[in-house]
Amino acid sequence: MKALRFHGNKDLRLDDIPIPEVKKGYVKVKPAWAGICGTDLHEYLIGPMLIPTTAHKITGEKVPVGIGHEMSGLVEEVGDGVEHYKVGDRVVLEPIIYDGTCGACQAGSFNSCYSNGFIGISGFGGAFSEHIVVEENYLNHLPDNVSMRTGALVEPLAVAMRAIANGNVQASDTVLILGGGPIGLAITLCLRSIGVKNIILSEMAAKRKTLALEMGASHVLDPSKDDVVARTLELCEGAGGVDVAFECAGVQPAVDVAFRTVRARGTIVGVSVWEGPASLDINKLVFRERRYVGTAAPEHKDFEAVLKALKEERLKPDGLVTKTVGIHEIEQEGYKSLIEDKANHAKVLVEVGGG
Amino acid sequence: MKAIRFHGRKDLRLDEIPIPELKSDDIKIKPAYVGICGTDLHEYEDGPIVIPSTSHRVTGEQLPLTLGHEFSGVVYEVGSAVTSYKPGDRVVVQPVIYDGTCGACKQAQINCCYNMGFIGTSSAGGLAEFIVVKESFLFRLPDNVSLDVGAMVEPLAVAWHSTDVANVRPSDSVLILGGGPIGIAVLLCLKAKGISNIIVSEVAAGRKKLATQFGATHVLDPTEDDVAARCRQICDNEGVHVVIDAAGVQSGLDTAIEACRVRATIVNIALWGKSPTVAVNTMIYKEITYKGSAIYVQGDFQQVLDALGNGKIANAKDMITKKIEMSEVDEGFRLLVEDKANQVKILIRVAGGD
Numbered sequence: 001m002k003a004l005r006f007h008g009n010k011d012l013r014l015d016d017i018p019i020p021e022v023k024k025g026y027v028k029v030k031p032a033w034a035g036i037c038g039t040d041l042h043e044y045l046i047g048p049m050l051i052p053t054t055a056h057k058i059t060g061e062k063v064p065v066g067i068g069h070e071m072s073g074l075v076e077e078v079g080d081g082v083e084h085y086k087v088g089d090r091v092v093l094e095p096i097i098y099d100g101t102c103g104a105c106q107a108g109s110f111n112s113c114y115s116n117g118f119i120g121i122s123g124f125g126g127a128f129s130e131h132i133v134v135e136e137n138y139l140n141h142l143p144d145n146v147s148m149r150t151g152a153l154v155e156p157l158a159v160a161m162r163a164i165a166n167g168n169v170q171a172s173d174t175v176l177i178l179g180g181g182p183i184g185l186a187i188t189l190c191l192r193s194i195g196v197k198n199i200i201l202s203e204m205a206a207k208r209k210t211l212a213l214e215m216g217a218s219h220v221l222d223p224s225k226d227d228v229v230a231r232t233l234e235l236c237e238g239a240g241g242v243d244v245a246f247e248c249a250g251v252q253p254a255v256d257v258a259f260r261t262v263r264a265r266g267t268i269v270g271v272s273v274w275e276g277p278a279s280l281d282i283n284k285l286v287f288r289e290r291r292y293v294g295t296a297a298p299e300h301k302d303f304e305a306v307l308k309a310l311k312e313e314r315l316k317p318d319g320l321v322t323k324t325v326g327i328h329e330i331e332q333e334g335y336k337s338l339i340e341d342k343a344n345h346a347k348v349l350v351e352v353g354g355g
Numbered sequence: 356m357k358a359i360r361f362h363g364r365k366d367l368r369l370d371e372i373p374i375p376e377l378k379s380d381d382i383k384i385k386p387a388y389v390g391i392c393g394t395d396l397h398e399y400e401d402g403p404i405v406i407p408s409t410s411h412r413v414t415g416e417q418l419p420l421t422l423g424h425e426f427s428g429v430v431y432e433v434g435s436a437v438t439s440y441k442p443g444d445r446v447v448v449q450p451v452i453y454d455g456t457c458g459a460c461k462q463a464q465i466n467c468c469y470n471m472g473f474i475g476t477s478s479a480g481g482l483a484e485f486i487v488v489k490e491s492f493l494f495r496l497p498d499n500v501s502l503d504v505g506a507m508v509e510p511l512a513v514a515w516h517s518t519d520v521a522n523v524r525p526s527d528s529v530l531i532l533g534g535g536p537i538g539i540a541v542l543l544c545l546k547a548k549g550i551s552n553i554i555v556s557e558v559a560a561g562r563k564k565l566a567t568q569f570g571a572t573h574v575l576d577p578t579e580d581d582v583a584a585r586c587r588q589i590c591d592n593e594g595v596h597v598v599i600d601a602a603g604v605q606s607g608l609d610t611a612i613e614a615c616r617v618r619a620t621i622v623n624i625a626l627w628g629k630s631p632t633v634a635v636n637t638m639i640y641k642e643i644t645y646k647g648s649a650i651y652v653q654g655d656f657q658q659v660l661d662a663l664g665n666g667k668i669a670n671a672k673d674m675i676t677k678k679i680e681m682s683e684v685d686e687g688f689r690l691l692v693e694d695k696a697n698q699v700k701i702l703i704r705v706a707g708g709d
Contacts (some may be wrong), residue, residue, distance in 0.1 A: 103593040104617040112641055166642065240458030240469065255635075264467035270639050277632040282603070282623050285647030288402040288459070288467045289520065292646075294639035348367040 004127035004330055006051055007062040010044060011068065012074070012331045020125060020133040028077040029093075030354025033152035034127035035070035035347055038182070038332050043121070044335055046275070050121050058097050059123030066126025069095040069118050072142055073132070074153025074354045081213050092154045092307070093127065093134070096297050103189050104295050111297040120298070128330055130351055140303050145310035150310065152349050153186075153317045156307040158298035159271070160186035164194070165302070166295045167244040167269040168258040171195035173268050176232055176242040176261055177217070179249030180208040180349045183271055185320055187213050187309040190306075192216035192315040200235060200242065202228050202257065205343035207322075216320050223253065239263055240288075256281065262340040266287040271280040271295050287292045320347040327352055358483035359684050359703075360419040364402055367684055370419070375479070375487040381435040382488055384446060386481040386705040388506035388678070390425035391624075391669055393537075394476065398422075399688050405476050412470045413454050414478040423477025423482035424450040427496060427505025429708060437490060445496040447508045448481065448488060449656050450474035466516075466649045472494050482681065482703060494656050497664030502709040503678070504663060504671050507540075511659045511668065512651040513624065514540035514601075518548060519655075520648040521597045521622040528552040528590040530582075530614050531571075533602030534562035536700050537624055537675055539569060541599050544659075545569050547667035554589060555612070556582050556602075560697035561676075569670060577606065583613035595619060605631045612637050620644045677701045 001017045004012055022028045043051050052062045070095040075085050085091065098105050098113035105113050119125060125132040142151045160183065169175060173196055177184045180203030191199055192215070199249035202215040203209050209220045219235060221228050236242060245257050248274030258268045259281050270292060285292065309315035322345045325333040334348045356374045359367055377383045398406050398565045407417045440446070453460055453473035454706040459467035474480050496505045514537055523529060524526045529545060534557030545553050546569070554573040555566040566574045573589055576583045587594045594616035600607060602663065603625025611621050612634055621643060636643065662668040680688045687701045 042377070103591065107593075107617065109617045110640070116640075238458050238461075264462065264464045270635060272634050273639060279630045279633040280633045280635075281630045282608075282625075282627045282647070283630075285645065286623055286649055287627060288648050289647050290657070291644055293640070293644040294635075294642050296640050296642050 001130040002327065003126065004067050005049070005126070006043060006067050007064045009017040009047060012044065014328065015064070019131050022133055024080045025082060025135050026079040026133050027075055027082055028131055028133045029073040029091060029140060030076050030131060031071050031073040031127045031129065031352040032148035032207070033072050033353045034068040034350045034352055035152050035156065036330070036338060036350065037070055038157070038221065039121065041335065041338055042143050045339065050118070052122055054124045056117055058117050058238055061123030064119070065123050066129055067120055068127030068129070069120030069352070070152055070155040071092065071268060072148045072154070073126035076131070081302055085136055085139060085288050090148065090151070091139045092142050092151045092303070093119060094140055094300060094303050095139055095155065096299070097122055097124065097239045103345065105265050110116050111299045128327060130352070136145045138308060143307060146310045149321070149349065150318055153320060153347065154306050154310070155298070156316065156347070157190060158302040158318060159183060160190040161305045162298045163187055163246055163269050163271045163295045164190055166293050167246065168192070169196060173243035174198035174236055174239070175200070176245040176258070177201045178245065178247050178254040178258055179203060179248055179272065180205070180212045180294050181248065182320060184246065184248040185211055186317070186345050187248065188212060188215040188217050189315060189320070191315050198339055202253070207344045208346065211319065211346055219330055228257050228262045236263070240264055243267070244269060248272050252279060259284040259290070262288070264290070266290055268292045282304070321349050322346050323348045324351050326350070356484035357578045357681060358421045359423070359681055360399060360421050361402070362593055364417040365597060366691060367399065367422070367688070369681060374485050377432055377434055377487055379434040380489060381434045382430055382440050382490060383432040384428040384438055384448070384470050384488065385431045386423065386426045386428040386483065386486060387708045388427055388702045389423040389481045389500035389704065389705055390391060390506045390510065391701050393427055393511065395508050396688060396691055400478070400692065403448055407477060411472055411477045413452055413472045416478045420476070421479040421483050422475055423480035424473050425506055427480030427502045427508070427510040428481065428486070430704070431485065439490055440493065445502065445505070446493045447496055447505045447656070447660070448474060448492050449494060450492070450509065451650060452477060466652050482486070484705065497660060499676050500660070500663045501672070503675060503702055507674060507700060508659050508663070509672055510700070511538055511540050511544065512655040513537060513672065514544045516597055516651040517541060517622050517648040518544050519621055520646055521599060523548065523550055523597050527596035528600060529553070529597045530554045530556065530586055530595045530611065532556050532598065532600045532607040532611060533625070534559070534566045535601060538601035539565055539699055541569055541601060541670060542566060542569050544669050546669070547662045552561070552590070553657065554586055554595065556607070557663055561697045562699065565673070565699060568673065577610065582610045586614035592614070596633060597622065598699065600625050605628045607632065612643065615641070615643060617641045618643070620646060622646050622648050624648045625703055640668050674700045675702055678704050
């Protein structure tokens with residue numbers, strides 16, 4: 001079968017490899033649509049970082065590995081003993097890999113497993129392939145009224161839902177989102193789906209600012225033109241700041257703004273992964289008793305929240321998709337647009353073809 | 356009356372100033388003991404920083420200013436409209452001045468008041484023969500708590516509040532960074548709340564000894580131990596549930612992030628001279644919550660006083676490493692700057708007593 005695999009820094013190849021065996025407890029899925037993630041881009045440009053170069057503790061795999069973890073697909077075959085899926089089921093991948101035995105797992109924090117991995121990063125195949133074979137617990141059912149194309153957006157939306165949960169956002173809150181990339185925009189959508197109306201989003205790129213308004217942001221600020229801190233505080237009318245700020249840019253100016261715009265006892269949620277350390281003005285946490293909370297990968301309950309919101313039509317994320325590409329042009333059209341024309345893109349989906 | 360007033364950097368003077376007037380709703384107190392705080396030291400060394408050089412927004416006062424915001428005293432005289440206190444009552448003063456109208460105050464978050472002041476940095480403090488305050492600033496000192504310990508209620512309240520912010524549960528393991536006056540106060544407060552697994556990280560010999568004496572289960576020295584690795588070892592190979600940072604240094608924060616388990620809470624009390632660089636990805640992957648703790652809130656003073664009265668906060672007196680007279684105040688400041696390792700809390704005896 002054809003499978004896009006990561007061989008090294010800037011080295012993706014559409015390889016011909018054997019179709020994996022459908023063992024007991026495993027399900028064979030034909031990927032329909034799959035998204036390219038910021039992490040995929042990072043690995044391509046400056047990796048391998050998360051992608052293992054020595055045998056991964058759980059998967060046992062190392063470079064080359066299959067790529068793609070934001071996936072919807074169609075069940076084509078089920079192994080013996082599979083309980084929850086049958087041929088023809090429409091499914092979404094839940095990619096976090098955990099060992100279930102380490103201290104984090106025993107405390108229920110599977111997304112922080114000490115041997116943490118991702119399907120499509122650490123092994124077990126990837127979504128940019130003609131087939132993927134995984135154990136059934138890595139799958140979720142896609143509701144009948146949700147398209148396969150939308151299904152490929154479930155994973156990044158789950159990231160957004162988790163960030164919102166960690167921030168303990170209430171519907172009446174005023175929220176600031178720093179960065180209008182796919183995650184900042186996904187957070188905007190998910191906030192709207194739970195009834196939040198006052199959403200300020202800070203972003204420079206014209207297309208992304210437009211998308212932010214389309215996704216339901218109430219105000220869009222441009223850090224290259226506006227004094228984001230002053231404008232945000234103005235918009236909070238004496239409350240002293242926003243209730244929650246989401247840091248989705250991964251750059252120093254963004255976290256500085258977050259630390260200055262959150263009200264007393266408000267929350268800054270760290271969502272973005274950084275390329276280096278951040279300088280944090282801790283005194284700003286002290287004087288207003290603010291808190292900063294990190295958000296790791298989404299867990300099962302975050303996927304459930306997204307699937308429920310999609311089924312109930314509270315969440316309509318298709319506007320996040322700015323381009324679709326075929327499996328043969330993932331690098332040349334997909335990665336390239338996201339790297340060289342980032343400002344004009346949010347989510348790029350690969351039409352793998354199944355379902 | 357005599358008063359120690361801050362005139363500028365490294366410029367404290369024993370001045371003769373008028374005794375403050377007593378209005379009908381005021382209470383005149385004779386301060387007994389006054390503690391020197393890190394903030395006072397900072398003003399002395401590098402100030403004025405918070406001490407106002409021009410009229411303070413809330414109090415209208417400015418330097419030269421009488422210092423002293425950690426103090427106990429005895430009521431000397433009460434205004435005609437005051438009924439709840441009488442001369443001879445032993446009291447402590449909660450020094451926070453808040454405006455009641457800003458965004459934080461409107462949410463009852465007076466410890467985050469945007470225009471916050473302090474008796475002793477924004478208006479005349481307790482380093483004087485007399486001070487006049489309104490009732491709302493006073494708390495009664497239990498009969499079985501001496502006046503010198505009363506001068507430590509304020510820093511103990513800072514520590515107490517941080518343990519509330521950290522939301523420490525009885526079975527949690529806690530790492531305290533720094534065994535200075537605040538770190539030791541945190542240790543005492545955690546013990547008072549029944550927390551038994553407390554690790555203290557500190558370099559100075561005298562302070563390490565005090566930490567052990569006050570009941571820390573482990574005392575680690577970052578110059579000798581790999582504190583993060585030891586914390587993980589000590590705590591089921593996972594790490595601590597809570598870190599309370601009373602040190603405010605880069606290496607301490609680096610250690611905290613590695614010493615704590617997944618979904619732990621780090622509470623920062625310390626004020627930082629310059630912003631640290633933070634391994635933010637580790638905070639993201641471990642879903643760490645990092646919270647600031649600002650002074651104390653309504654109720655903390657009373658909880659500390661109750662815990663001192665019923666013995667739950669035990670041996671607070673042992674935190675006092677020296678008592679000096681008003682005339683020796685420069686020496687007190689000097690010792691805290693140059694002989695820090697051998698001092699925890701230095702009290703200035705004003706009227707003294709008990």
